[in-house]
Amino acid sequence: MPRRNICSFCQYDIPIGRGIMYVRKDGTILHFCSKKCRNAMLEQKKNPRKTRWTKVYGQE
Ligand SMILES: [Zn+2]
Incomplete structure (x- = not known):
């Protein structure tokens, strides 16, 4: 079954x-x-969280 994955690093959806x-x-x-x-x-x-191009940048 195809299901949505989230990138383990940047936390964005992976197509x-x-x-x-x-x-x-x-x-x-x-x-x-x-x-x-x-x-x-x-x-x-x-x-x-310290990498600018990720979704979680700046989050605690
Ligand atoms: Zn990623």
């Missing part, structure tokens, strides 16, 4: 059929809308 699914070693499934978000979270380890 059906788009995006990247990533499974951590502990089994946690992460969805990313783009490589940009994947890199930001997994490689650069950025905080989405």
